[in-house]
Amino acid sequence: xxxxxxxxxxxxxxxxxxxxxxxxxxxxxxxxxxxxxxxxxxxxxxxxxxxxxxxxxxxxxxxxxxxxxxxxxxxxxxxxxxxxxxxxxxxxxxxxxxxxxxxxxxxxxxxxxxxxxxxxxxxxxxxxxxxxxxx
Numbered sequence: 001x002x003x004x005x006x007x008x009x010x011x012x013x014x015x016x017x018x019x020x021x022x023x024x025x026x027x028x029x030x031x032x033x034x035x036x037x038x039x040x041x042x043x044x045x046x047x048x049x050x051x052x053x054x055x056x057x058x059x060x061x062x063x064x065x066x067x068x069x070x071x072x073x074x075x076x077x078x079x080x081x082x083x084x085x086x087x088x089x090x091x092x093x094x095x096x097x098x099x100x101x102x103x104x105x106x107x108x109x110x111x112x113x114x115x116x117x118x119x120x121x122x123x124x125x126x127x128x129x130x131x132x133x134x135x
Contacts, residue, residue, distance in 0.1 A: 007058045013038035013067035024114035031114040034074040038067040081109035081116035091128035100129025 016036055023032045042054040043064045049057055059065060089103040104124050109116045 005060065007060060008062060008065070010040055010042055010054050010057050010059070010065050012055055013040050022114075026113045029079040029111050029114055031077045031079055032074065033077075035072045037070055037072070039070050041066050041068055079111055079114050079116065081111050084108045088126075093129065093132070096132055099127055099131055101125045102128045 016038065019036055021034055021036050024030070025032070039051050040054040042049040042057045042059055043066070044057075044059070054065075085107045087105045087107075089105070091100045091102045093100045102125070104126050106122045106124075108119045108122070110119055111117075
């Protein structure tokens with residue numbers, strides 16, 4: 001009875017749909033980003049082939065071929081939100097006998113996980129001019 005010998009040929013690894021990965025450490029506001037990919041490895045009897053040198057290699061057992069995850073281009077960022085932005089309006093008299101006021105608008109941001117969220121603007125009035133006519 002002839003013995004059948006099976007051989008497999010390595011073609012490559014499946015590509016990742018979203019190779020760029022972003023991980024957020026919510027409490028600290030740290031964003032870690034990296035590129036994720038697969039690399040083909042063939043474990044032969046006396047040698048290991050990786051990447052492009054593994055493509056097209058023949059082997060007898062499926063366990064000899066593996067797609068290993070590799071990571072590249074890792075960046076680590078601490079998320080910091082912008083400082084408060086203050087806008088001062090013009091000094092306006094409503095009429096001839098009133099004091100003058102200006103609106104002060106303050107825009108603030110708050111970190112929520114790894115994103116900065118703008119809060120609703122806070123508007124206050126500030127006295128900026130005395131009455132023109134004092135009785």
